[in-house]
Amino acid sequence: MAKVNKKNFGGPWTVEKLDCIEKFLKAYSNIFKLGSKGARFETSYVDGFVGSGESKACTSIDSDADQLFCMQAQLYESSAKRALDLVHPFDKYYFIDIDNSKLQKLNKIKQEYPHLSSKLFLFSQDANEFMIDFCDSFNNSYERAVVFLDPYAMQVKWKTVEIIGRTKGIDLWWLAPIGVAPLRLLKRNRLPESIYSGKLDEMFGTQTWKDRFYTTDEPLALFEQRPRTVRSADWKIVVSFLVERLKTTFNCVLEDPLVLMNRNNNPMYALCYASQNMTGLRIAKDIVSKKKRESTYVS
Numbered sequence: 001m002a003k004v005n006k007k008n009f010g011g012p013w014t015v016e017k018l019d020c021i022e023k024f025l026k027a028y029s030n031i032f033k034l035g036s037k038g039a040r041f042e043t044s045y046v047d048g049f050v051g052s053g054e055s056k057a058c059t060s061i062d063s064d065a066d067q068l069f070c071m072q073a074q075l076y077e078s079s080a081k082r083a084l085d086l087v088h089p090f091d092k093y094y095f096i097d098i099d100n101s102k103l104q105k106l107n108k109i110k111q112e113y114p115h116l117s118s119k120l121f122l123f124s125q126d127a128n129e130f131m132i133d134f135c136d137s138f139n140n141s142y143e144r145a146v147v148f149l150d151p152y153a154m155q156v157k158w159k160t161v162e163i164i165g166r167t168k169g170i171d172l173w174w175l176a177p178i179g180v181a182p183l184r185l186l187k188r189n190r191l192p193e194s195i196y197s198g199k200l201d202e203m204f205g206t207q208t209w210k211d212r213f214y215t216t217d218e219p220l221a222l223f224e225q226r227p228r229t230v231r232s233a234d235w236k237i238v239v240s241f242l243v244e245r246l247k248t249t250f251n252c253v254l255e256d257p258l259v260l261m262n263r264n265n266n267p268m269y270a271l272c273y274a275s276q277n278m279t280g281l282r283i284a285k286d287i288v289s290k291k292k293r294e295s296t297y298v299s
C-alpha cells in the first residue's frame, strides 16, 4: 500500500482541518458550559490519533502559494493544544496514540495545564480498541462527547464508526483518507487484489464499494475473452459513498465534507462530520461552508 511520509507530513491543508475542529469545539463547549440545558451533561473530548501535541512548523516552501502560507503561519498548534486552550474546557479529555513516544511528549505539555491535570487521560493504544471500551461505558443519559479521528491513512475501521454512532451522544469528526488511500488502492483497470480489497471492506464496512466504484463491460471484440472491469468512480463518488455510509449509522451527517487538497489540487482527505443532533450539524455546516468559501486548499 502507498506509504505516507510521516516525517514531513502536513501542509496548508493540515491547518484548515485543525481550524475547523477548533471552531467546532469552541461552539460546542460554549453551548454546554454556558447554556442551561447543556449543563446537566458531563462532556468529553476524545482525540483518537492525538500525536505529540507539539506545535508544528510549515516547511513546504516550494511554490509561491506555499511561501505565502509560511509567512502567514509559521507555527500551527496541534489538535490537543487547541482543545486544552478552550475558554470553557471539557469535563474530561482522552488523548490516545499508538506511539508511546508521542504520548511522552504530550505528558510534558500536560504540565502546562495544571488546572486540567485531573481531567486529562492519556492512553497508548490503538484508537479502534480504545473506542470500543469508551463507547461501551458511555451513558447517553448524562454524557456527551466530541470524538476527533485524525489518522494518516486507513487506520479507522468502519466498526469503530458504527460503535460511535450507536451511543447516540457523540459528535464525530473523522478525517477520512481519500487520495493517500483508498484511491490509490482502487486500480483503474481491475479490482484491487484481495489484501487491498479487505482493507477497503474494513474501512467502508461493506463490499458494496465494488459495485459503486467499478463497472464491468461485455467484451467488445471477438478476441477479448473476458468482460472488462474498470473503475468508474472519481474522488467525488468516493466522498459521496462515505457520506452514504455514515448515514446508515448517524441521523445528522454533513452532506459536503471539507475535502483537503494538496498543492497540486489532488484530494488528500475528507473531513467528515456525523452525529445525532441537528444543532451540531448546523454548526459543522456553517464552519465548513465558510472554510470552502475562504480557502485555497479545500473543495
Ligand SMILES: C[S@@+](CC[C@H](N)C(=O)[O-])C[C@H]1O[C@@H](n2cnc3c(N)ncnc32)[C@H](O)[C@@H]1O
Residues within 6 Å of the ligand: 018, 048, 049, 050, 051, 052, 053, 054, 077, 078, 079, 080, 096, 097, 098, 099, 102, 125, 126, 127, 128, 150, 151, 152, 155
Ligand atoms: C496525523 S497524526 C495526528 C496529528 C494531531 N491530530 C495533531 O494535530 O498534531 C496521526 C497520529 O496517529 C497515530 N496513530 C497511527 N495509528 C494509530 C492507531 N491505530 N491508533 C492510535 N493512534 C494511531 C500516529 O502515531 C500519529 O501520531
